[in-house]
Amino acid sequence: MREIGAEELRHIARGAAILGAGGGGDPYIGRLVAEQAVLECGPVLVAELREVPDDALVAGIGMIGAPTVMIEKLPAGEEAVTAFLMLQRELGRPITHVLPIEVGGMNSLAPFPVAASLGLPVLDADCMGRAFPMVQMVVCTLDGVLAKPLVVADEKDNAIVVDVSDNHWAERLARSATIRMGCTALLSSFPMSGRQARDITIPGTLTLASRLGRLVEEARRERVEPCQAIASFLGGRVLLAGKVVDVMRARDPGFAKGEARLVGDGTSCLLAFQNEHLVASRDGEIVASVPDLICVLDVEGEPVPAERLRYGQRITVVGAPCHPRWRTPEGLALVGPSAFGYSHEYVPIGV
Amino acid sequence: MHIGIDVGGTNTDAVLVEGRSVLAECKTTTTADVTTGIIKAVSGLQAGHSFDPVAISAVMIGTTHFVNAVVEGRGLAQTAAVRLGLPATKALPPFVDWPQRLRQVIGGHSYLCHGGHEYDGRVISPLDEDELRGVARDIAARGVRSVAISSVFSLVNGDFERQAAEILTAEVPDLFVSFSHEIGRLGLLERENATIINAALRELAEQIADGLTDSLTAHGIAAPLYLSQNDGTLMDLEYARCYPVATFSSGPTNSMRGGAFLSGLDDCAVIDVGGTTTDVGMLTNGFPREASSEVLISGVRTNFRMPDVLSVGLGGGSVVRETPNGLEVGPDSVGFRLGEQALVFGGDTLTATDIAVAAGLADIGDAALVKNLDRTLVSSVLDHVCDQIATHVDRMRTCPAPLPVVLVGGGSVLVPDEIEGVKDMIRPEHHAFANAIGAAIAQVGGEVDRVFTIEQNRRDEVLDAARQEAVDKAVAAGAKAGSVRIVEVEEIPLAYLPGNASRVRARAVGDLVLEEAPRRGRA
Numbered sequence: 001m002r003e004i005g006a007e008e009l010r011h012i013a014r015g016a017a018i019l020g021a022g023g024g025g026d027p028y029i030g031r032l033v034a035e036q037a038v039l040e041c042g043p044v045l046v047a048e049l050r051e052v053p054d055d056a057l058v059a060g061i062g063m064i065g066a067p068t069v070m071i072e073k074l075p076a077g078e079e080a081v082t083a084f085l086m087l088q089r090e091l092g093r094p095i096t097h098v099l100p101i102e103v104g105g106m107n108s109l110a111p112f113p114v115a116a117s118l119g120l121p122v123l124d125a126d127c128m129g130r131a132f133p134m135v136q137m138v139v140c141t142l143d144g145v146l147a148k149p150l151v152v153a154d155e156k157d158n159a160i161v162v163d164v165s166d167n168h169w170a171e172r173l174a175r176s177a178t179i180r181m182g183c184t185a186l187l188s189s190f191p192m193s194g195r196q197a198r199d200i201t202i203p204g205t206l207t208l209a210s211r212l213g214r215l216v217e218e219a220r221r222e223r224v225e226p227c228q229a230i231a232s233f234l235g236g237r238v239l240l241a242g243k244v245v246d247v248m249r250a251r252d253p254g255f256a257k258g259e260a261r262l263v264g265d266g267t268s269c270l271l272a273f274q275n276e277h278l279v280a281s282r283d284g285e286i287v288a289s290v291p292d293l294i295c296v297l298d299v300e301g302e303p304v305p306a307e308r309l310r311y312g313q314r315i316t317v318v319g320a321p322c323h324p325r326w327r328t329p330e331g332l333a334l335v336g337p338s339a340f341g342y343s344h345e346y347v348p349i350g351v
Numbered sequence: 352m353h354i355g356i357d358v359g360g361t362n363t364d365a366v367l368v369e370g371r372s373v374l375a376e377c378k379t380t381t382t383a384d385v386t387t388g389i390i391k392a393v394s395g396l397q398a399g400h401s402f403d404p405v406a407i408s409a410v411m412i413g414t415t416h417f418v419n420a421v422v423e424g425r426g427l428a429q430t431a432a433v434r435l436g437l438p439a440t441k442a443l444p445p446f447v448d449w450p451q452r453l454r455q456v457i458g459g460h461s462y463l464c465h466g467g468h469e470y471d472g473r474v475i476s477p478l479d480e481d482e483l484r485g486v487a488r489d490i491a492a493r494g495v496r497s498v499a500i501s502s503v504f505s506l507v508n509g510d511f512e513r514q515a516a517e518i519l520t521a522e523v524p525d526l527f528v529s530f531s532h533e534i535g536r537l538g539l540l541e542r543e544n545a546t547i548i549n550a551a552l553r554e555l556a557e558q559i560a561d562g563l564t565d566s567l568t569a570h571g572i573a574a575p576l577y578l579s580q581n582d583g584t585l586m587d588l589e590y591a592r593c594y595p596v597a598t599f600s601s602g603p604t605n606s607m608r609g610g611a612f613l614s615g616l617d618d619c620a621v622i623d624v625g626g627t628t629t630d631v632g633m634l635t636n637g638f639p640r641e642a643s644s645e646v647l648i649s650g651v652r653t654n655f656r657m658p659d660v661l662s663v664g665l666g667g668g669s670v671v672r673e674t675p676n677g678l679e680v681g682p683d684s685v686g687f688r689l690g691e692q693a694l695v696f697g698g699d700t701l702t703a704t705d706i707a708v709a710a711g712l713a714d715i716g717d718a719a720l721v722k723n724l725d726r727t728l729v730s731s732v733l734d735h736v737c738d739q740i741a742t743h744v745d746r747m748r749t750c751p752a753p754l755p756v757v758l759v760g761g762g763s764v765l766v767p768d769e770i771e772g773v774k775d776m777i778r779p780e781h782h783a784f785a786n787a788i789g790a791a792i793a794q795v796g797g798e799v800d801r802v803f804t805i806e807q808n809r810r811d812e813v814l815d816a817a818r819q820e821a822v823d824k825a826v827a828a829g830a831k832a833g834s835v836r837i838v839e840v841e842e843i844p845l846a847y848l849p850g851n852a853s854r855v856r857a858r859a860v861g862d863l864v865l866e867e868a869p870r871r872g873r874a
Binding site: 033068069075113183 | 436437438439440441442443447448467469470471473475476503504537538539540541745746747748802852854
């Protein structure tokens with residue numbers, strides 16, 4: 001186990017924004033909340049999966065709702081602990097480790113305030129390896145680990161415990177409650193044993209985010225263009241370096257949906273997004289596709305979220321492989337192109 | 352006849368304008384007290400074109416004084432931040448991400464109270480009058496005279512901020528109140544920060560407003576006085592006393608609007624080449640496009656209306672070097688020491704101005720001193736400048752259609768007449784005074800920026816209502832009713848929200864009622 005303090009939280013936030021692949025929300029607010037918690041309660045211990053005992057009780061935490069609302073209605077701070085403790089009460093025994101549900105975007109830092117105030121370690125792992133828009137889009141679903149029970153708590157001291165038949169229902173019920181709560185809430189669920197966590201979750205992703213963030217910061221200090229380094233660090237490649245020449249947005253409530261045309265190095269590519277960047281194609285041929293990560297970066301290595309894409313931006317598109325579990329037939333059924341309404345087959349990113 | 356004045360960090364520029372024609376122009380050095388420089392500038396105008404002070408119908412001033420006060424941390428008042436939103440927002444109290452130094456200067460008086468709304472207008476918790484009276488007493492006991500009030504989703508409903516102000520001022524009658532819903536946008540921390548900065552500037556704003564009035568009275572000018580806002584519209588002096596923060600980025604905005612005005616174009620790119628930097632901005636409908644992201648002011652994150660300007664470290668004073676990695680122009684500049692350090696003035700630093708003189712583009716200093724410069728070097732520096740500017744213009748575009756470019760500023764001699772991707776390059780007359788001319792454009796505006804719940808088939812109704820509200824606000828700010836037009840409507844569906852909530856922004860602008868404006872009153 002190692003300690004994570006305020007400085008490393010900054011690196012994680014920066015790296016997590018890139019792993020958000022265009023979505024997941026700006027980690028700024030999450031980072032400030034985590035920093036406050038660490039200043040108040042001291043550094044947080046982070047445990048590697050191999051350090052977790054078989055009989056440990058692990059549970060996940062993350063924010064659900066609209067990042068646009070979160071930047072206005074800031075959290076109270078207690079709702080995360082409330083959700084977590086209520087889950088513990090339902091489970092009837094102490095939870096020993098806090099599991100990040102989503103490493104991409106603002107949720108990467110959600111476990112830290114809970115871990116700091118309860119004195120629990122955070123697992124160096126997560127359930128998506130990137131950002132996804134729905135509760136059921138976690139590796140847990142593939143192994144039958146349910147969001148059961150599921151707790152959703154808001155800043156007004158409201159909380160509900162939901163029993164669900166599967167993780168798709170968890171998404172529907174949690175989302176409805178969240179809207180009534182004012183579109184931001186904390187969700188705690190996915191209880192599992194230490195052994196399950198080791199077998200199922202995606203290992204090392206907090207450290208990955210942290211190293212990624214550090215890499216970008218160092219590149220900036222040395223004034224080198226970081227995108228190539230980001231691509232190789234993630235085991236991926238630069239798909240295109242060029243500029244945005246057209247952005248077409250579709251009106252679809254709840255989604256920043258649309259397509260952007262990018263041109264560079266004598267080639268052009270089409271990027272489709274729905275909150276996250278989902279498909280990159282060249283002359284009608286898919287070059288990268290969800291669930292692989294498509295990260296759009298500016299010249300300084302800062303991620304460009306799908307809602308902020310606009311004409312004239314100089315960008316580099318990096319494609320990076322997703323966790324291998326997502327590439328299996330059941331993984332693709334859950335988070336592959338068809339889950340987002342695309343008819344094409346998944347094309348794994350070539351390195 | 353009216354007067355436009357731009358008070359920059361180095362120069363104070365003034366123009367005397369009648370309709371679309373510039374009758375006189377004058378450049379003087381900015382003085383520490385601002386007003387002396389203005390008095391000199393107005394005298395300069397008198398010398399250039401004698402006028403009867405009574406014939407002046409308005410004076411418009413753009414100033415960087417307030418933003419500089421924040422950057423330098425001087426003249427700031429002790430300020431209380433009162434936030435309404437409990438139990439929400441407690442995790443991040445006011446001043447949370449401020450630089451220590453600035454927080455100390457302002458005092459860091461922070462109060463979390465009940466109140467606030469949800470995105471759809473529901474109440475988070477009702478106001479607690481006793482709680483607010485307690486806050487008022489504490490504020491009074493600390494001797495604080497200025498307060499910033501911010502309520503969660505006050506852009507959806509600003510009532511709580513106003514009600515809280517009534518309770519506070521009932522206890523502390525001479526309190527200055529700044530309302531977040533009148534200053535910033537969605538994003539509580541950033542809007543609250545902008546409101547706190549505004550509150551901290553209130554005393555300084557009083558002094559400056561009085562000083563400006565006095566300096567014009569000294570010239571016998573009794574016409575109403577207006578200050579330029581970040582978006583290029585004007586506010587009257589009484590409004591400026593309340594909202595000094597709205598002047599922060601008026602400098603680049605005025606240059607861009609002035610350039611557009613001089614060229615007669617409403618949709619164009621404007622390149623302002625100064626001594627140290629080049630600013631590139633885009634105008635649509637005569638107004639600069641606004642930045643969509645957060646803006647750091649002296650280390651504080653804010654989100655108030657700022658023009659989207661791309662600044663590059665390239666200007667007349669930029670230092671030129673040949674390095675093993677190739678040619679470098681800037682970002683360092685000899686700045687105001689150009690007159691001693693540039694080769695054409697007998698100095699020993701090769702600057703962009705020397706290159707322009709050597710290439711015959713400019714007649715500054717002694718051309719003989721640069722006649723032996725390597726021709727290849729000269730042309731490659733010019734190519735480099737041209738490339739840089741072309742790239743930046745291209746980055747600022749929003750569509751691939753060719754766009755006319757207006758060139759202003761003293762350093763614009765560096766820019767050749769033809770740039771890749773630019774159809775028409777225009778260098779208007781008086782371009783060195785574009786900033787003061789921009790200040791003199793007499794327009795006022797109104798804006799709406801809120802989250803609306805849009806029910807099915809009622810989208811047009813909602814958008815119309817937002818437009819109308821913006822128009823009403825512009826008229827309330829002093830616009831001639833018939834002249835108001837909508838310059839911008841933007842609708843952004845909220846991500847990760849399956850309801851029908853959209854953030855709608857509408858902006859309206861109209862011509863200032865000049866003749867009917869009361870003397871030095873609220874227009």
